[in-house]
Amino acid sequence: MRTEHTQQTRGVEQARTRDGFASAIGAFAATLGSAVGLGNIWKFPYLTGSNGGGAFVLVYLGSVFVVGLPILVAEHLIGRKTRLNAIHAYGSIVPKAKYWSLIGWAGFLSAIFIMAFYTDVSGWVFAYIFKAIAAAFTGGVLNAGTFGSLAGGTWEPLLWQFLVLCLTTSIIASGVSRGIERVTKTLMPILLVLLILCDIRALTLPGAFAGVTYLFRPDFSKLTGSAILTALGLSFFKLSLGMGTMTTYGSYMPDSTRIVPNATRVALADTVVSLLAGLAIFPAVFAFGESPAGGPGLLFNIMPLIFSKMPFGSVFTIIFFILSAIATMGAMLSLVEVPVSWMVEKGKMKRPTAAYLTGAMMFALGILATLSQGPTLGNVKILGKNFFDLFDFLSSNVLLPIGGLAIAILTGWLLKKQDIVRELEKGYGEGKKPGYIQLVYVFIKYISPVVIFVIILNGFGIV
Numbered sequence: 096m097r098t099e100h101t102q103q104t105r106g107v108e109q110a111r112t113r114d115g116f117a118s119a120i121g122a123f124a125a126t127l128g129s130a131v132g133l134g135n136i137w138k139f140p141y142l143t144g145s146n147g148g149g150a151f152v153l154v155y156l157g158s159v160f161v162v163g164l165p166i167l168v169a170e171h172l173i174g175r176k177t178r179l180n181a182i183h184a185y186g187s188i189v190p191k192a193k194y195w196s197l198i199g200w201a202g203f204l205s206a207i208f209i210m211a212f213y214t215d216v217s218g219w220v221f222a223y224i225f226k227a228i229a230a231a232f233t234g235g236v237l238n239a240g241t242f243g244s245l246a247g248g249t250w251e252p253l254l255w256q257f258l259v260l261c262l263t264t265s266i267i268a269s270g271v272s273r274g275i276e277r278v279t280k281t282l283m284p285i286l287l288v289l290l291i292l293c294d295i296r297a298l299t300l301p302g303a304f305a306g307v308t309y310l311f312r313p314d315f316s317k318l319t320g321s322a323i324l325t326a327l328g329l330s331f332f333k334l335s336l337g338m339g340t341m342t343t344y345g346s347y348m349p350d351s352t353r354i355v356p357n358a359t360r361v362a363l364a365d366t367v368v369s370l371l372a373g374l375a376i377f378p379a380v381f382a383f384g385e386s387p388a389g390g391p392g393l394l395f396n397i398m399p400l401i402f403s404k405m406p407f408g409s410v411f412t413i414i415f416f417i418l419s420a421i422a423t424m425g426a427m428l429s430l431v432e433v434p435v436s437w438m439v440e441k442g443k444m445k446r447p448t449a450a451y452l453t454g455a456m457m458f459a460l461g462i463l464a465t466l467s468q469g470p471t472l473g474n475v476k477i478l479g480k481n482f483f484d485l486f487d488f489l490s491s492n493v494l495l496p497i498g499g500l501a502i503a504i505l506t507g508w509l510l511k512k513q514d515i516v517r518e519l520e521k522g523y524g525e526g527k528k529p530g531y532i533q534l535v536y537v538f539i540k541y542i543s544p545v546v547i548f549v550i551i552l553n554g555f556g557i558v
Protein backbone atom coordinates (compact mmCIF):
# COMPACT_ATOMS: atom_id res chain seq x y z
CA MET A 96 0.00 0.00 0.00
CA ARG A 97 2.77 2.32 1.03
CA THR A 98 4.89 1.63 -2.04
CA GLU A 99 1.85 2.07 -4.18
CA HIS A 100 1.24 5.40 -2.56
CA THR A 101 4.86 6.45 -3.10
CA GLN A 102 4.65 5.35 -6.70
CA GLN A 103 1.53 7.36 -7.19
CA THR A 104 3.08 10.44 -5.66
CA ARG A 105 6.10 10.00 -7.87
CA GLY A 106 3.84 9.67 -10.89
CA VAL A 107 1.98 12.83 -10.00
CA GLU A 108 5.20 14.76 -9.49
CA GLN A 109 6.59 13.59 -12.80
CA ALA A 110 3.38 14.44 -14.55
CA ARG A 111 3.63 17.91 -13.09
CA THR A 112 7.18 18.59 -14.18
CA ARG A 113 6.97 16.85 -17.54
CA ASP A 114 5.63 18.52 -20.64
CA GLY A 115 2.54 16.79 -22.07
CA PHE A 116 -0.69 17.20 -24.02
CA ALA A 117 -2.84 19.84 -22.41
CA SER A 118 -6.25 18.31 -23.15
CA ALA A 119 -7.93 15.09 -24.22
CA ILE A 120 -8.77 16.61 -27.61
CA GLY A 121 -5.15 17.71 -28.07
CA ALA A 122 -4.02 14.17 -27.22
CA PHE A 123 -6.42 12.82 -29.84
CA ALA A 124 -5.22 15.27 -32.51
CA ALA A 125 -1.56 14.49 -31.86
CA THR A 126 -2.13 10.73 -31.90
CA LEU A 127 -4.12 10.96 -35.10
CA GLY A 128 -1.47 13.31 -36.48
CA SER A 129 1.16 10.64 -35.88
CA ALA A 130 -0.94 7.96 -37.54
CA VAL A 131 -1.93 9.94 -40.62
CA GLY A 132 0.93 10.46 -43.03
CA LEU A 133 2.62 9.15 -46.12
CA GLY A 134 1.28 5.79 -45.02
CA ASN A 135 -2.23 6.81 -46.08
CA ILE A 136 -1.45 8.82 -49.15
CA TRP A 137 1.64 7.17 -50.59
CA LYS A 138 2.11 3.69 -49.10
CA PHE A 139 -1.48 2.45 -48.78
CA PRO A 140 -2.38 3.25 -52.41
CA TYR A 141 0.84 1.95 -53.95
CA LEU A 142 0.88 -1.25 -51.90
CA THR A 143 -2.79 -1.84 -52.65
CA GLY A 144 -2.03 -1.25 -56.33
CA SER A 145 0.93 -3.64 -56.39
CA ASN A 146 -0.84 -6.34 -54.36
CA GLY A 147 -3.96 -6.66 -56.43
CA GLY A 148 -6.51 -4.34 -54.76
CA GLY A 149 -9.55 -5.41 -52.71
CA ALA A 150 -8.20 -8.56 -51.04
CA PHE A 151 -5.15 -6.70 -49.78
CA VAL A 152 -7.40 -3.91 -48.48
CA LEU A 153 -9.53 -6.45 -46.62
CA VAL A 154 -6.52 -8.09 -44.94
CA TYR A 155 -5.22 -4.64 -44.10
CA LEU A 156 -8.53 -3.63 -42.47
CA GLY A 157 -8.56 -6.89 -40.53
CA SER A 158 -5.08 -6.34 -39.20
CA VAL A 159 -5.84 -2.74 -38.20
CA PHE A 160 -8.76 -3.74 -36.01
CA VAL A 161 -7.83 -7.24 -34.83
CA VAL A 162 -4.12 -6.70 -34.24
CA GLY A 163 -3.29 -3.00 -34.49
CA LEU A 164 -5.97 -1.55 -32.26
CA PRO A 165 -5.23 -3.80 -29.24
CA ILE A 166 -1.54 -2.93 -29.54
CA LEU A 167 -2.32 0.75 -29.79
CA VAL A 168 -4.21 0.42 -26.50
CA ALA A 169 -1.32 -1.53 -24.95
CA GLU A 170 1.22 1.10 -25.98
CA HIS A 171 -0.87 3.97 -24.65
CA LEU A 172 -1.43 2.28 -21.33
CA ILE A 173 2.25 1.45 -20.82
CA GLY A 174 3.16 5.03 -21.68
CA ARG A 175 0.64 6.62 -19.38
CA LYS A 176 1.24 4.21 -16.53
CA THR A 177 4.98 4.91 -16.51
CA ARG A 178 4.93 8.48 -17.79
CA LEU A 179 8.35 7.87 -19.26
CA ASN A 180 10.03 7.85 -22.67
CA ALA A 181 9.75 4.52 -24.51
CA ILE A 182 13.15 3.12 -23.52
CA HIS A 183 12.63 3.78 -19.83
CA ALA A 184 8.97 2.83 -19.97
CA TYR A 185 9.73 -0.67 -21.25
CA GLY A 186 12.80 -0.98 -19.03
CA SER A 187 10.86 -0.25 -15.86
CA ILE A 188 7.34 -1.59 -16.38
CA VAL A 189 8.23 -5.09 -15.13
CA PRO A 190 10.28 -5.02 -11.91
CA LYS A 191 13.77 -6.55 -12.27
CA ALA A 192 13.35 -7.17 -16.00
CA LYS A 193 15.20 -4.26 -17.51
CA TYR A 194 15.89 -6.07 -20.77
CA TRP A 195 12.40 -5.24 -21.98
CA SER A 196 13.89 -1.81 -22.67
CA LEU A 197 15.09 -3.52 -25.86
CA ILE A 198 11.65 -2.76 -27.28
CA GLY A 199 12.42 0.90 -26.76
CA TRP A 200 15.89 0.58 -28.28
CA ALA A 201 14.47 -1.23 -31.31
CA GLY A 202 12.00 1.65 -31.54
CA PHE A 203 14.85 4.17 -31.45
CA LEU A 204 16.44 2.33 -34.36
CA SER A 205 13.15 2.04 -36.26
CA ALA A 206 12.55 5.78 -35.87
CA ILE A 207 15.88 6.49 -37.55
CA PHE A 208 15.38 3.89 -40.29
CA ILE A 209 11.88 5.13 -41.05
CA MET A 210 12.88 8.77 -41.08
CA ALA A 211 15.75 7.99 -43.46
CA PHE A 212 13.34 7.15 -46.30
CA TYR A 213 10.34 9.09 -44.98
CA THR A 214 12.15 12.42 -45.20
CA ASP A 215 13.23 11.56 -48.75
CA VAL A 216 9.62 11.00 -49.82
CA SER A 217 8.41 13.96 -47.78
CA GLY A 218 11.06 16.06 -49.54
CA TRP A 219 9.63 14.99 -52.92
CA VAL A 220 6.19 16.05 -51.71
CA PHE A 221 7.38 19.50 -50.64
CA ALA A 222 9.29 19.87 -53.92
CA TYR A 223 6.15 18.96 -55.86
CA ILE A 224 4.18 21.81 -54.30
CA PHE A 225 6.64 24.26 -55.82
CA LYS A 226 6.93 22.36 -59.08
CA ALA A 227 3.15 22.31 -59.37
CA ILE A 228 2.91 26.04 -58.74
CA ALA A 229 5.66 26.72 -61.29
CA ALA A 230 3.95 24.47 -63.83
CA ALA A 231 0.63 26.26 -63.29
CA PHE A 232 2.25 29.59 -64.19
CA THR A 233 4.35 28.40 -67.10
CA GLY A 234 1.76 26.02 -68.53
CA GLY A 235 4.24 23.14 -68.16
CA VAL A 236 3.41 19.61 -67.06
CA LEU A 237 4.72 17.39 -64.31
CA ASN A 238 5.50 14.04 -65.91
CA ALA A 239 7.52 10.90 -65.31
CA GLY A 240 10.63 12.86 -66.28
CA THR A 241 9.99 15.38 -63.51
CA PHE A 242 9.81 12.67 -60.91
CA GLY A 243 12.74 10.70 -62.29
CA SER A 244 15.07 13.66 -62.25
CA LEU A 245 13.96 14.75 -58.78
CA ALA A 246 14.11 11.35 -57.06
CA GLY A 247 17.14 10.17 -59.00
CA GLY A 248 19.03 13.44 -58.57
CA THR A 249 21.70 14.25 -56.03
CA TRP A 250 21.60 17.77 -54.66
CA GLU A 251 17.96 18.57 -55.24
CA PRO A 252 16.43 15.69 -53.23
CA LEU A 253 19.11 16.09 -50.54
CA LEU A 254 18.30 19.76 -50.19
CA TRP A 255 14.57 19.08 -49.80
CA GLN A 256 15.26 16.31 -47.33
CA PHE A 257 17.44 18.66 -45.32
CA LEU A 258 14.76 21.38 -45.32
CA VAL A 259 12.09 18.92 -44.21
CA LEU A 260 14.29 17.79 -41.33
CA CYS A 261 15.02 21.38 -40.30
CA LEU A 262 11.30 22.16 -40.24
CA THR A 263 10.39 19.06 -38.22
CA THR A 264 13.18 19.35 -35.67
CA SER A 265 12.51 23.03 -35.07
CA ILE A 266 8.87 22.27 -34.21
CA ILE A 267 9.99 19.46 -31.90
CA ALA A 268 12.50 21.82 -30.29
CA SER A 269 9.66 24.08 -29.20
CA GLY A 270 8.00 21.46 -27.01
CA VAL A 271 5.21 18.91 -26.70
CA SER A 272 2.13 21.01 -26.10
CA ARG A 273 3.32 24.19 -27.82
CA GLY A 274 4.93 22.33 -30.73
CA ILE A 275 3.31 19.00 -31.54
CA GLU A 276 -0.14 19.59 -30.11
CA ARG A 277 -0.69 23.04 -31.56
CA VAL A 278 0.50 22.14 -35.06
CA THR A 279 -1.47 18.91 -35.38
CA LYS A 280 -4.67 20.40 -33.99
CA THR A 281 -4.66 23.06 -36.70
CA LEU A 282 -3.58 20.83 -39.58
CA MET A 283 -5.84 17.79 -39.19
CA PRO A 284 -9.17 19.46 -40.10
CA ILE A 285 -7.60 21.20 -43.11
CA LEU A 286 -6.30 17.87 -44.30
CA LEU A 287 -9.72 16.28 -44.20
CA VAL A 288 -11.39 19.08 -46.14
CA LEU A 289 -8.74 19.02 -48.88
CA LEU A 290 -8.95 15.27 -49.21
CA ILE A 291 -12.71 15.30 -49.62
CA LEU A 292 -12.33 17.93 -52.36
CA CYS A 293 -9.98 15.61 -54.25
CA ASP A 294 -12.42 12.73 -53.81
CA ILE A 295 -15.29 14.67 -55.29
CA ARG A 296 -13.12 15.54 -58.27
CA ALA A 297 -11.97 11.95 -58.86
CA LEU A 298 -15.32 10.25 -58.28
CA THR A 299 -17.17 12.46 -60.73
CA LEU A 300 -14.89 11.48 -63.63
CA PRO A 301 -16.43 9.24 -66.28
CA GLY A 302 -15.27 5.65 -65.71
CA ALA A 303 -14.40 6.31 -62.09
CA PHE A 304 -16.36 3.34 -60.81
CA ALA A 305 -13.78 0.79 -61.96
CA GLY A 306 -11.43 2.27 -59.38
CA VAL A 307 -14.00 1.90 -56.62
CA THR A 308 -14.50 -1.75 -57.59
CA TYR A 309 -10.75 -2.32 -57.65
CA LEU A 310 -10.45 -0.97 -54.11
CA PHE A 311 -13.36 -2.87 -52.63
CA ARG A 312 -13.88 -6.11 -54.56
CA PRO A 313 -11.53 -8.76 -53.15
CA ASP A 314 -9.78 -11.24 -55.42
CA PHE A 315 -8.13 -13.68 -53.03
CA SER A 316 -6.19 -15.46 -55.76
CA LYS A 317 -3.82 -12.49 -55.73
CA LEU A 318 -2.93 -12.85 -52.05
CA THR A 319 0.46 -14.30 -51.02
CA GLY A 320 2.02 -14.90 -47.59
CA SER A 321 4.37 -12.02 -48.08
CA ALA A 322 1.47 -9.76 -49.14
CA ILE A 323 -0.24 -10.62 -45.85
CA LEU A 324 2.92 -9.74 -43.91
CA THR A 325 3.10 -6.53 -45.92
CA ALA A 326 -0.51 -5.71 -44.97
CA LEU A 327 0.28 -6.36 -41.31
CA GLY A 328 3.45 -4.27 -41.55
CA LEU A 329 1.43 -1.51 -43.21
CA SER A 330 -1.13 -1.52 -40.40
CA PHE A 331 1.72 -1.12 -37.88
CA PHE A 332 3.38 1.56 -39.92
CA LYS A 333 0.04 3.30 -40.35
CA LEU A 334 -0.87 3.36 -36.68
CA SER A 335 2.76 4.12 -35.71
CA LEU A 336 2.96 0.90 -33.69
CA GLY A 337 5.61 -1.48 -32.47
CA MET A 338 8.32 1.11 -31.93
CA GLY A 339 7.36 3.21 -28.94
CA THR A 340 5.84 6.22 -30.70
CA MET A 341 2.42 5.55 -29.29
CA THR A 342 3.98 4.66 -25.93
CA THR A 343 5.69 8.04 -25.87
CA TYR A 344 2.45 9.79 -26.83
CA GLY A 345 0.62 7.74 -24.18
CA SER A 346 3.05 9.12 -21.64
CA TYR A 347 1.94 12.65 -22.54
CA MET A 348 -1.77 11.84 -22.25
CA PRO A 349 -3.79 13.45 -19.48
CA ASP A 350 -5.68 11.14 -17.12
CA SER A 351 -8.90 12.46 -18.64
CA THR A 352 -8.15 10.58 -21.90
CA ARG A 353 -10.14 7.37 -22.10
CA ILE A 354 -7.57 5.17 -23.76
CA VAL A 355 -9.76 2.62 -25.53
CA PRO A 356 -12.28 5.02 -27.10
CA ASN A 357 -9.44 7.38 -28.06
CA ALA A 358 -7.49 4.57 -29.74
CA THR A 359 -10.61 3.30 -31.52
CA ARG A 360 -11.36 6.75 -32.88
CA VAL A 361 -7.78 7.13 -34.08
CA ALA A 362 -7.85 3.74 -35.84
CA LEU A 363 -11.20 4.53 -37.46
CA ALA A 364 -10.27 8.05 -38.54
CA ASP A 365 -6.91 6.91 -39.89
CA THR A 366 -8.57 4.15 -41.90
CA VAL A 367 -11.09 6.61 -43.28
CA VAL A 368 -8.23 8.85 -44.43
CA SER A 369 -6.54 5.91 -46.20
CA LEU A 370 -9.78 4.93 -47.91
CA LEU A 371 -10.44 8.56 -48.89
CA ALA A 372 -6.93 8.67 -50.36
CA GLY A 373 -7.62 5.43 -52.22
CA LEU A 374 -10.89 6.90 -53.47
CA ALA A 375 -9.07 9.95 -54.78
CA ILE A 376 -6.39 7.92 -56.53
CA PHE A 377 -7.85 4.68 -57.96
CA PRO A 378 -10.98 6.08 -59.65
CA ALA A 379 -8.74 8.59 -61.40
CA VAL A 380 -6.17 5.92 -62.32
CA PHE A 381 -8.87 3.80 -63.94
CA ALA A 382 -10.76 6.68 -65.53
CA PHE A 383 -7.60 7.52 -67.50
CA GLY A 384 -6.63 3.93 -68.23
CA GLU A 385 -3.44 4.00 -66.18
CA SER A 386 -1.98 1.00 -64.32
CA PRO A 387 -2.59 0.81 -60.55
CA ALA A 388 0.65 -1.13 -60.06
CA GLY A 389 2.90 1.89 -60.52
CA GLY A 390 4.92 1.24 -57.33
CA PRO A 391 6.32 3.98 -55.09
CA GLY A 392 6.14 6.45 -57.95
CA LEU A 393 2.34 6.02 -58.25
CA LEU A 394 1.57 9.18 -56.31
CA PHE A 395 4.15 11.33 -58.09
CA ASN A 396 3.94 9.98 -61.62
CA ILE A 397 0.27 9.29 -61.95
CA MET A 398 -1.47 11.96 -59.91
CA PRO A 399 -0.16 15.05 -61.77
CA LEU A 400 -0.75 13.26 -65.07
CA ILE A 401 -4.31 12.50 -64.09
CA PHE A 402 -4.89 15.99 -62.77
CA SER A 403 -3.48 17.51 -65.94
CA LYS A 404 -6.30 15.87 -67.88
CA MET A 405 -8.99 17.41 -65.72
CA PRO A 406 -10.54 20.83 -65.64
CA PHE A 407 -8.80 22.92 -62.91
CA GLY A 408 -6.15 20.20 -62.84
CA SER A 409 -3.28 22.48 -61.88
CA VAL A 410 -5.18 23.79 -58.88
CA PHE A 411 -5.94 20.27 -57.74
CA THR A 412 -2.33 19.22 -58.16
CA ILE A 413 -1.20 22.03 -55.88
CA ILE A 414 -3.94 21.22 -53.33
CA PHE A 415 -3.06 17.57 -53.42
CA PHE A 416 0.60 18.04 -52.63
CA ILE A 417 -0.04 20.63 -49.93
CA LEU A 418 -2.34 18.04 -48.41
CA SER A 419 0.31 15.35 -48.58
CA ALA A 420 2.92 17.66 -47.07
CA ILE A 421 0.59 18.43 -44.16
CA ALA A 422 0.06 14.73 -43.62
CA THR A 423 3.77 14.01 -43.44
CA MET A 424 4.41 16.61 -40.73
CA GLY A 425 2.45 15.08 -37.83
CA ALA A 426 3.97 11.68 -38.52
CA MET A 427 7.53 12.99 -38.69
CA LEU A 428 7.06 14.94 -35.46
CA SER A 429 6.17 11.71 -33.66
CA LEU A 430 9.09 9.85 -35.20
CA VAL A 431 11.58 12.47 -34.04
CA GLU A 432 9.98 12.60 -30.59
CA VAL A 433 10.93 8.98 -29.73
CA PRO A 434 14.71 9.53 -29.51
CA VAL A 435 14.29 13.11 -28.29
CA SER A 436 12.19 12.20 -25.25
CA TRP A 437 14.84 9.70 -24.19
CA MET A 438 17.72 12.11 -24.65
CA VAL A 439 15.92 14.78 -22.66
CA GLU A 440 14.93 12.47 -19.82
CA LYS A 441 18.02 10.30 -19.64
CA GLY A 442 20.77 12.49 -20.97
CA LYS A 443 19.33 15.63 -19.34
CA MET A 444 19.87 17.24 -22.69
CA LYS A 445 18.10 20.43 -23.65
CA ARG A 446 15.14 19.77 -25.94
CA PRO A 447 16.49 21.75 -28.90
CA THR A 448 19.92 20.06 -28.65
CA ALA A 449 18.26 16.62 -28.56
CA ALA A 450 16.04 17.54 -31.51
CA TYR A 451 18.89 18.72 -33.73
CA LEU A 452 21.12 15.81 -32.76
CA THR A 453 18.35 13.35 -33.67
CA GLY A 454 17.82 15.24 -36.92
CA ALA A 455 21.52 14.88 -37.71
CA MET A 456 21.42 11.10 -37.18
CA MET A 457 18.36 10.84 -39.37
CA PHE A 458 19.99 12.91 -42.07
CA ALA A 459 23.10 10.73 -42.02
CA LEU A 460 21.10 7.59 -42.90
CA GLY A 461 18.72 9.67 -44.99
CA ILE A 462 21.54 10.59 -47.35
CA LEU A 463 22.07 6.88 -48.04
CA ALA A 464 18.36 6.33 -48.72
CA THR A 465 18.11 9.35 -50.99
CA LEU A 466 21.25 8.65 -52.99
CA SER A 467 20.19 5.02 -53.44
CA GLN A 468 17.41 6.29 -55.71
CA GLY A 469 19.92 7.61 -58.21
CA PRO A 470 23.16 6.54 -59.88
CA THR A 471 25.40 7.44 -56.91
CA LEU A 472 24.35 4.55 -54.65
CA GLY A 473 21.72 2.87 -56.80
CA ASN A 474 23.88 -0.17 -57.37
CA VAL A 475 24.71 -0.82 -53.74
CA LYS A 476 22.50 -3.72 -52.63
CA ILE A 477 22.18 -5.33 -49.24
CA LEU A 478 19.91 -8.41 -49.02
CA GLY A 479 19.09 -7.61 -52.63
CA LYS A 480 17.69 -4.19 -51.75
CA ASN A 481 18.98 -0.66 -52.11
CA PHE A 482 19.22 1.46 -48.94
CA PHE A 483 15.80 3.05 -49.36
CA ASP A 484 14.03 -0.31 -49.70
CA LEU A 485 16.19 -1.89 -47.04
CA PHE A 486 15.29 0.72 -44.40
CA ASP A 487 11.63 0.40 -45.33
CA PHE A 488 11.71 -3.41 -45.25
CA LEU A 489 13.66 -3.66 -41.99
CA SER A 490 11.30 -1.30 -40.21
CA SER A 491 7.87 -2.20 -41.60
CA ASN A 492 8.28 -5.92 -42.18
CA VAL A 493 10.73 -6.84 -39.42
CA LEU A 494 11.15 -4.42 -36.52
CA LEU A 495 7.58 -3.14 -36.17
CA PRO A 496 5.83 -6.56 -36.26
CA ILE A 497 8.37 -8.07 -33.84
CA GLY A 498 8.10 -4.99 -31.60
CA GLY A 499 4.32 -5.31 -31.65
CA LEU A 500 4.54 -8.97 -30.73
CA ALA A 501 6.83 -8.20 -27.80
CA ILE A 502 4.53 -5.42 -26.59
CA ALA A 503 1.49 -7.71 -26.71
CA ILE A 504 3.28 -10.47 -24.80
CA LEU A 505 4.63 -8.05 -22.21
CA THR A 506 1.26 -6.41 -21.63
CA GLY A 507 -0.87 -9.53 -21.75
CA TRP A 508 1.36 -11.93 -19.84
CA LEU A 509 3.61 -9.94 -17.56
CA LEU A 510 1.61 -6.96 -16.37
CA LYS A 511 -0.93 -7.38 -13.61
CA LYS A 512 -4.43 -7.46 -14.96
CA GLN A 513 -5.67 -5.07 -12.30
CA ASP A 514 -3.06 -2.48 -13.33
CA ILE A 515 -4.25 -2.67 -16.92
CA VAL A 516 -7.88 -2.37 -15.87
CA ARG A 517 -7.11 0.60 -13.64
CA GLU A 518 -5.37 2.45 -16.48
CA LEU A 519 -8.19 1.73 -18.93
CA GLU A 520 -10.85 2.88 -16.48
CA LYS A 521 -9.28 6.33 -16.14
CA GLY A 522 -11.33 9.14 -17.58
CA TYR A 523 -14.62 7.60 -16.48
CA GLY A 524 -16.40 9.06 -13.48
CA GLU A 525 -16.23 7.37 -10.07
CA GLY A 526 -18.13 4.11 -10.04
CA LYS A 527 -18.66 4.08 -13.81
CA LYS A 528 -16.87 1.10 -15.28
CA PRO A 529 -16.71 0.55 -19.01
CA GLY A 530 -17.90 -2.91 -20.03
CA TYR A 531 -15.45 -3.62 -22.83
CA ILE A 532 -12.27 -4.09 -20.82
CA GLN A 533 -12.44 -7.88 -20.66
CA LEU A 534 -12.75 -8.07 -24.43
CA VAL A 535 -9.82 -5.73 -25.02
CA TYR A 536 -7.76 -7.81 -22.62
CA VAL A 537 -8.48 -11.03 -24.53
CA PHE A 538 -7.38 -9.37 -27.75
CA ILE A 539 -4.14 -8.09 -26.22
CA LYS A 540 -3.31 -11.32 -24.45
CA TYR A 541 -4.30 -14.00 -26.95
CA ILE A 542 -5.53 -12.89 -30.31
CA SER A 543 -2.99 -10.22 -31.36
CA PRO A 544 0.18 -12.12 -30.42
CA VAL A 545 -0.97 -15.36 -32.05
CA VAL A 546 -2.02 -13.62 -35.25
CA ILE A 547 1.21 -11.60 -35.47
CA PHE A 548 3.31 -14.69 -34.83
CA VAL A 549 1.61 -16.71 -37.54
CA ILE A 550 1.80 -13.86 -40.05
CA ILE A 551 5.52 -13.32 -39.38
CA LEU A 552 6.29 -17.02 -39.88
CA ASN A 553 4.09 -17.17 -42.94
CA GLY A 554 5.56 -13.97 -44.41
CA PHE A 555 9.07 -15.37 -44.19
CA GLY A 556 7.94 -18.63 -45.73
CA ILE A 557 8.33 -20.67 -42.53
CA VAL A 558 4.77 -22.05 -42.32
Ligand code: PHE
Pocket residue numbers: 129130131132133134135209331332333334335336338340426427429430
Ligand atom coordinates in the same frame (compact mmCIF):
# COMPACT_ATOMS: atom_id res chain seq x y z
N1 PHE B 1 1.99 6.46 -39.27
C1 PHE B 1 2.82 7.21 -40.12
C2 PHE B 1 2.27 7.22 -41.53
O1 PHE B 1 1.35 6.56 -41.86
C3 PHE B 1 4.24 6.72 -40.13
C4 PHE B 1 4.83 6.44 -38.81
C5 PHE B 1 5.32 5.18 -38.53
C6 PHE B 1 4.88 7.44 -37.83
C7 PHE B 1 5.84 4.89 -37.28
C8 PHE B 1 5.40 7.15 -36.58
C9 PHE B 1 5.89 5.88 -36.33
O2 PHE B 1 2.77 7.88 -42.38
